[in-house]
Amino acid sequence: MAQTTASRQPNILILMVDQLNGTLFPDGPADFLHAPHLKALAARSFRFAQNYTASPLCAPGRASFMTGQLPRRTRVYDNAAEFASDIPTFAHHLRRAGYRTALSGKMHFVGPDQLHGFEERLTTDIYPADFGWTPDYRRPNERIDWWYHNLGSVTGAGVAETSNQMEYDDEVAFFATQKLHQLARDSDDPERRPWLLTVSFTHPHDPYVARRQFFDLYQGIRELDPQVAAIPYDEMDPHSQRLYKANDAAQFDISADDVRRSRQAYFGNISYLDDKIGGLLATLAATRMQDDTIVVFASDHGDMLGERGLWFKMSFFEGSARVPLMIAVPGRPGGRIDAPVSNLDVAPTLGDLAGVAMDEIAPWTDGESLVPLIEGGSRSAPVAMEYAAEGSAAPLVALREGRYKFVHCELDPPQLFDLESDPNELSNLAGMAEHAQRVETFMTQIAARWDMAAFDAEVRASQARRHVVYPALRNGAYFPWDFQPLQKASERYMRNHMDLNVLEEEKRFPRGE
Template structure:
């Protein structure tokens, strides 16, 4: 590693809303490892995803580009292989690039610039989850439903627990392998967990961190706000009105969610402890999420909208010796991560091979100010047409040809209780935002592109499901003939290489 090319660890979590973190003021949730990271890092108070859904958000995160630019519209849209990612850029300038965990890549390319992928994904890589804007009232079986809430609570084991423990173990071992290996390239490692994504179930050690009676209920109920058309569609898409949800079920779901947040924090601690133990304490550590979780606020669950609970994400960058600890209030987003990583790694974020929508966060990290703007797009289930969002200063503006505009003054109204778009007092602000949206997006063309993509993918998915199938899901390869002790290896050489710290040849003491 050189000073210009530090090791970089990105820990990504799934569906974590910042308002449920103590670093953003929550009084109950326990995340000691994240708090320690934040105390020596830079905390972004207004970080956003660019599309509040797993796959399109992660595609934007990796490419620095909005879904309208990449075609990553929804959870079954192919992530094209010819689009450079931050893994491509850093790998080309000398990094070893490693992925452990979930990225929800759709399509046959399951690496996208990563040299090594340590685990499979938890979600399918095919086109089976393609939405259909031509049939907006139909609910496919793969859409969210409310069983995650009605069945929430304690568990002994879950699919997600199996996955995340494998992710953390593989990433931890890769850190030690790097420290004791001969590859002197700096590493970029992404360890991506699926918690605290629903279903809301957690094991006893994490459930017992919280007294059940202390679990807070939503601040804003469904009856406290007007029902906008997109919210009404989401309630149908996710079957939120199919059966009543009791306060106790809501409390169970939030209790399990808080436990899952603490589980994620424990995995973060496991990895940062491994860095310290391996002598890699100067690694740049980035903690972030792919999108938020409404968790019952406004009577909504999950994501898929541009309300703060669904689209804000945690973002902490810790690089002691490079960036002084602090907090940034400006609005930034996940598309800003790619140019930031390129700059931190010693590359030129202004000389990229592909057009992007993000801007480097290094000015913010260095205390020199920076941009204050977020662009968002939602092009998936529950929409009837493209939904776009502009966030700047105190304002958030949401526009879709299918729905009335929304304008919120987040400085005065952080809960988004009052839509100002219909107010004569704010007509000029709305007109300016509408004109900007028209300049930035050709929404009619984007609508046609999304619908064309959906039709093609539904046909291809139906065809590929017939006859002999060839799944795209990633299959990790491990050559067991080169693991542990084999007769092709010298025992003394193997033990000396695998032990960390290394033992000196003469005295048997660890090397300094």
């Protein structure tokens, strides 16, 4: 367990970003990235170089991140599946252990519960909380044009002074900074509770639009070109073909300049985030809480960024499924850890670092604490992933074990990749005689872990229920589930029921200097 200078439970600051490709974080940010604050954080963090999402899509990936449970267990299969209130999250575990818990930013909760263990939420979400984005396995070849991704994000990439997403992340950072100041002012109270603050940005998620100051940092660099050229449609694996159709790719003529401009804006938005995160870390230091605070940097899923001709996420290829994870623990020097791990491991790890008994968390998680790895131990359990959302027609599952990744779907031929010799996943070994035994071993593990027919039936039943409920709720009087941040204006700043002298002293940090 972490020790802090005050010998109290550590505070925890989670910095979460959206759609950040983990291959760009082989050991902290890649050298070409202009990310000085993230590089400084990496230097004092445990850096998990081969960390994976539990599901490469926003809502299921985030529900799994918070609970440590795979989507089949949370039933958050897609971006419009309800996240049930009775599923414990790390916010519940830590709040039960005495923590103050707060969220600023995106977590893509679907359903009437918009807190899931957080005592307070400082902003609304950027995405809707209802069932409107529900896929439909009954119509596998029908594209839902009004909400599915399309490649207009690529052809429209470039520079803007502001955007919907910039406006949101500017607000997320502002309220998170304000909250850190509030927490610092409360820290003199000897009875104060330790805190968990999750700050969750929506960048570098598409659309690929960046402010000029960040876009120009990457002018002309060689990383603007993908390592793997676009693969012709008839040479793609079946799931990539489904994603090609889901993204309406045939309707767009993507040029090399479109690709470079999109990647340049994406890299620029990493620098934009670095600037925001740098401000938060500076506030943490200025308010004298750095030495008592664990800092976690994470993402929900990655982005293919034009590799193989694919964009966004929704697949188990490395660009989509591999995500950064860095954990800075006061009093520990950090270091690189190469064992494959998962976002499923974050919830039990936070509990472990906070001193929560593991037997209280273990029944509610499919992951395992990373503290043994941090302390020099080893890990042998494979990393599991699931996907059952847009662009799929039946659930897909994957296992990462050692140097190999195995992907299974009842509709498709199996895929086996040796990530050490073939990091770009260009050679599917599943059909080769010399790997037949390995494929058989993986299939045995798949069968032991998943009942694929039951999984498929559960997803279809969930979709069918939501296709009944959603249009009903939109007919007539409509009460949205979107989180509505409430502020009591009469308790803010300066009001006549407050003692002015007491107020000014309490709101100053540090006091009396």
